[in-house]
Amino acid sequence: MMNDAVLRKVDLNLLLAFSVLMQERNVTRAAERLFLGQPGLSAALRRLRETLGDELFVRVGRTLQPTPRALSIAPAIEDALAGIERALRPADAFDPARWQGELRIATCDNLESSFFGPLLARLRQEAPQAKLISVAFDGRNVARLLDEGAYDFSISVHDEPSSWHVRAPLFEQTSLCIYDGRHLKCPARLSLKNFIGAPHVNVSIAGTSATHVDAALARLGHRREVVATVPHFSALPMTLQAIPAIATIPEYMARCMAQQHDLTISEPPFELPADAVTMLYRRVDQADSRAVWLRRLTVEVVRDALSASGSRVEVSTDACCYD
Known part of the structure; x- marks a missing residue:
């Protein structure tokens, strides 16, 4: 387990400065790589020396010679910085053609009858190794099941969601x-x-x-x-x-x-109110590339299925967008 007390004393920028100094062994070149002036890098080196209790680098002519302490900690610091850099890289784009796994959707009987077949057909084209599972919609436990990961999202007439859920409009149900x-x-x-x-x-x-x-x-x-x-x-x-x-x-x-x-x-011979059919998903999945792709695919299938049936309903694209 990490020692928080030790890490709180260290500015990660100082570790980056240490790493660049180890590689360049020259203050001027290191300062240029870090987009710092030489006074700024000298100040960073002074803070490092105070934090680690060691001189770390000794000027020998025009170069810096690392101390035994600097040489001993350099590999660990390089590994740590490399790990942080990998963690902060943008996530790889989701490739449905190569993805293998289950996609789970909760929906009502009427929606399942209308859209499940066309959605499966599109899925077989774009993600042939994926499996599509339709889960019976349980209106009383929809939020709990969503939080437990029982499905990726649900399509139905949903109540006001929790703050950690997103309820995106899909279409008006007449x-x-x-x-x-x-x-x-x-x-x-x-x-x-x-x-x-x-x-x-x-x-x-x-x-x-x-x-x-x-x-x-x-x-x-x-x-x-x-x-x-x-x-x-x-x-x-x-x-x-x-x-x-x-x-x-x-x-x-x-x-x-x-x-x-x-x-x-x-048409009914009297006015009936329309219900808002929405897509409900977890806010933590809002920017996930796989989840965004699945929501976008579902919206396209619903739009095409409604159009093919002769319905004049307009389908919203809000469910598949992430700002």
Whole structure:
């Protein structure tokens, strides 16, 4: 263990001056290398002598001759300065093509269904030796799991973060209604009467039947009939193809589901607030080259996937930037 009391007495600049003097054995040349005047270097040498209790260098003609004490400590000081220089060098740029390891992302069921496949495809192109792991999003423990390193970042609707986390905007999550037009005969744009008159299916991990949709309807003095609640979006297509019912889900999910399962989508017949989907990561990872690359790749994939689905959502690039 280092002796802090000893190190507190030493200015590291003095050790650098010692190293250069050992190499040059000449005050003028050493002062030029250190961008110091000769008086400044002489003052540094005087402080070194006082600190180490040794003359260190003796002038012999135009050169400096190191004392036995100087010769004995020189190798250790050179090693120490070299180690500090290596530690302070800029980090090597992250090379995804050569990197091997796991990349872990926590996300909700609907986001995973929409973006995981395209993200994995891009990852296989750019980092073929990496492994992508999707972790189920746990809203109650998201901060703790992030701090424990369970994943690199999460994508969801996040609460106000701690000071040691970064919550970066990604996009605004709006809602669409989706149903099977072969079962539920409605106009191309749902009316409020159509909406209220139809059965509804909710998606809720917690199994709750009341959502923001019910709150918005209540403000208008209406209510709907929720006949079923499922925990995952993957259950919706088969459910909507089996019964005449409406589900109100995030726009990008609705557009993807409609394309894949020949379902009909419509704007809700009343205003629903949009949710801010954000990326949450640790502040200590903000400038890490691997983490920055992964966030940038994810933002690009989300943007392209939303565009391909026909969504008009704009994706922010704040999540992958570091100032």
